[in-house]
Amino acid sequence: DDSCSDCGAGKYSATGAPSCTDCVAGKFSSSVGATSESTCTICPQGSYTDIEASTSCTTCPAGSFNADDATSASLHVSCPVCTAGKINDDPATEPALHTSCEACPLGKKNDKEDTEYADHDHPDDCKSCSPGRYSNDEEGATMCLNCPLGKASSIGASACTGCPSGYECSGGTQTACDEGYYSNNETSCKICDAGFMCLGASDRRACPQGTSQPIEGQSECDSCSAGKFNAEEGKASCKECTPGHFCPPSSTTPISCLVGSTYQPEEGKDICLSCSVCPLGQVMTAECTLTTDRQCSPCTAP
Template structure:
């Protein structure tokens, strides 16, 4: 038999051909036996809702193609740096406005070994806040604009990291991702509650997780923090959260499959704990003080699920 080529798989015995991975995905090795071996290509991540491979959003990157339905998302650029959509390397990250790259000159130098230069590029930018009285109004700056050192009358720069000279009012800053402010004059930002997220700065409200999903912690900053609730699993084909079928359970909120009940046990659809698994008909638990499920002895029977004793014939 011929192993399936990279970028394809065969998940049934007796195949006469291999199935190509979905668009935007590939498999690294030959001989793949499941669609789950198909990964998003570099610069993309898997959307947990649709299952499609999407370009990494600005400020993130993905240089690996190992992300699965369980672990979706792109790596975040170093602090105070960002990147364009679809970036595939940490070296694509550049400093945000209001910051400058203190190591740009060293990285651009031709001196040093290839290994040293490669290591410096892989580390990404060393973004530092512009000092008071200076500003940087564009991304990728290597120096700060000193024009703000002498701001004209009626303007000021009250703190480091400014992107311009402020003409009036307090130096307000946007609420960070994962938080919001829904009123004027706020002095603090409110973290998004569990089950919601905010993936943009300056939000006035948080977005609820898709139906059947929740986020465990407060302050979620991405839809990727939303997971299927207990008793459900994520369908790898559609990305939807489906109830665990009978005889299985899921007490985690990040699995793409449900766990089977122990032998001779069954559970109702949507079960979220092994405690929901009960002895099936013909079996009982706790027989003669033992653990697990045991078949009724000769001359007795059990016609209900979850029984602890057998009935005499």
């Protein structure tokens, strides 16, 4: 039979050729009766065909792309998997959506190699950076970086922030200072000094007048005990009440005994003593002062 028939789509032959030739993989042709290889067209961006004699190209699957703009059929036999740090979650709806892959958002990473479509085909393949780490690579992060010393971050952070007052930042995470400690944008909480109280906040507070704190790492100050006083703030101890004065608990200053009525010869007392009254038959030889009692002597005959 010397009759001729048209080559089907995906094939071509020159005039007089005994058989049709398939378009190579990576090319397609929808023409029937094609007489030249030029009718075999390279697949457009975002598509591929891995078989010969293709009549159309297939959109790249999710997790892949094809950026070649029809320069070589060999580049359209398959679609490369998205590289680490990138994804393509389009489910092969159209080639235009598969000319490239999208970078993972800031604060996330994708550390998978370009071997499996399933590692790059869903937004969940971009994993949020854990607390204490961050990513800010606009081209798509493949790893999260550790926050520098003295800074911290929350989950999915694109940057680290300074350690807030009242916290310590170690390993990129922030932890509130315990009572008895304080911090002012520090890498660690400091123990409260003697003479101060710390509520686990940003700063230490000086013990107020009438109080003291002799021990480090305390969250409250102690009132001066009876017989002691403190006229200054931030002191580790209270002072002994001076002679001629008395100091009730929490005193900020010694209180003077009443001249001519009371006295106190010793230090560290919380009361004044009543001045003696000379009994009948005795006369005063020395007045009652703030620190000494009244002195009396027997009367002498005239």
